[in-house]
Amino acid sequence: MTAHALYKYLDEMTPWDDRLQVLECLRVVDEAPDVKTFTFRSDSQTWFRYQPGQFITLELPVEPEPLMRTYTLSSSPSRPFSIAVTVKAQKDSLGTRWMFDHLKPGDHIRAFGPSGTFSLHNHPAAKYLFISAGSGITPMMSMLRWLNDFTPQTDVAFVNCARRPEEIIFRKELELLGAQMPGLSLGFLIEERSSRESWFGHMGRIDAVRLPLLAPDFREREIFCCGPDPFMRAVREMLESAGFDMAHYHQESFGAPAIERIQAPFEEEIAAEPPADAQPVRFALSDVEAPCLPGQTILQTARAAGIRIPAACEFGLCGTCKTMKTSGEVEMSHNGGILDHELEEGYILACCSRPLGPVTVEA
Template sequence: MSHKVMQAGQPTDHHVYRHLDEMTPWNDRLQVLEVVSVTDEAPEVKTFTFRSDAQTWFKYKPGQFITLDLPADDGPLMRTYTLSSTPSRPFSISVTVKAQPTSIGTRWMFQNLKPGSLVKAYGPAGHFTLFAHSASKYLFISAGSGITPMMSMLRWLSDCAPGTDVAFVNCARRPEELIFRQELELLSHRMPALSLGFIVHERSLHKSWAGHLGRIDAVRLPLFAPDLLEREVFCCGPEPFMQDIRDLLRDAGFDMAHYHQESFGEPPKEAPTEPVVFTPDGVDGVEGTGVTAVSFTMSGVEGECLPGQTVLQAARAAGVRIPAACESGLCGTCKILKLSGEVEINHNGGILDEEIEEGYILACCSRPLGKLEVEA
């Protein structure tokens, strides 16, 4: 794929109105995403909506994320974004992103992605979803752009189970930075058991505000959800915000087994760059060093994996590019096919058991147990 944004021409026959049963699910190994629209949501916040370039539909769980492979001029950027769309509307997917002062990938998207642009993506993946934690009552609590997985889940409930009891709390710095506020207020009219709570840190010169002001605390949280202890709680936002929520819940006597938060995990520590001299039994490689030979068949490259290194680290040392985002076995971006050999894989849910049985591995968290051949 070129490092320039691919601009699609005007389609002559897009078959936009095909039935779902005439289409197949999107395959991230074969297809790319086409930008359908770009929408301003709040200051420095935009929603990018995509469809498949091959007219497929999207199968995922509300709250999951995708990884975009952004072809920036200085080299590809891998960025992981939670989907704000709902799988109950499977013909397109959306990400809603906020450009921070230090953002590189998001600002590149703001400047370069337009309707018709094509971009490679991987996923969907992730376990932050109400599908895994069915309940009669929910509390969704978020700050800033952490609202995106909550909107995905709420939009799904609105379409499929509008009578669900949901307390929805969103925090922002100023009133104009409350993302999706208007849509949330509209949804509250069709979801009789949806209660909304907004809180901002400071007033604005541009928008009046008569709601809660300050930070969420032990007094305000029960106001938003008086039956807090009976709810399944989903939380997303900056880590200090999520820590505050965890502390508030524990102090209130909440059963933390019913608390869930979005997290892309911590990147693993780098393995040593110099080989450690030892020879494990049964390992094929460079004799007397413990170094394992790794063959990257699609690149036509033979590389070496030092003791303790992952397949991804070996690929980088050999000049082979394997897309990777979280590097902690969570996002699934670095999934590749193992053709021969064995690995030790220690992942965080970024790959399914059936995929492992088919021979796939995650390069970021797989360490060779002998001579290895992979499709990369």
């Protein structure tokens, strides 16, 4: 594609579709040990509309079955021609390891989203406190970049915790922003010194003593927290003990809640006569009708019938399994993965929808 064909004014482009897009990888940048940023543009020359702090779901072509993985956008919607995810590869992470080993500039990948409600847009305030650990810094970086582009005078206390100095993601950019944004105060907290880099700042884990040192007026701030579950649990308990008004505390986590998962039936069970209280589900595009056994979801019914509906979190958060319901009624209990206007249009989340009678969906 020529440079002329790539160049368009924003008002000549349509917004990124929030259900499915093909992305082209533009660049891959090393941020820290085992941390990379992958930047994408839209394959169909659309611009990206989302809230800072939201996430997308990538379909990774891992053999034998594609993997659906959710990643927070570290980029800012104030720069709408590309998006970026910053990911840390754990030793047992199949999806992220595949990205590290295989995804390179010029490659194309399918994506769903954006989704999520973890954004300062939903909780406007005069003063913010962003607390993060590890790769939990990514939504905070998206929000901070947006503030720098739109309201650089905003009062933000930015606290990031890492194991070693070299593991502080975006450290150089944060220090640059600290010099540019008069209302930004940075607080880094590391657990152990490193032979690779000297450190003269705060050490230890965040607690009731260190938090007031890093953000003395934390009780007056709207707090956003993201990181490993034990880290967020410790922050929450610390704030509750300090008498903080938890209505002004918000955290992001992709960990599934403790719910009982009902297994999809085996093929021989499908072949047998379904129970009388099974509800028929018709998958219109696949021209298949299958019985949904009591307690099962439409997603489980689809899988048992050999129909693939993309799904990532499977507890109603990411919105990847969004599908149009054209007839019938369902009982749906989600965790924010679908918007009110989408419900009005007839969309449901297959992972957490159970038919109340005969149902037809576009799948």
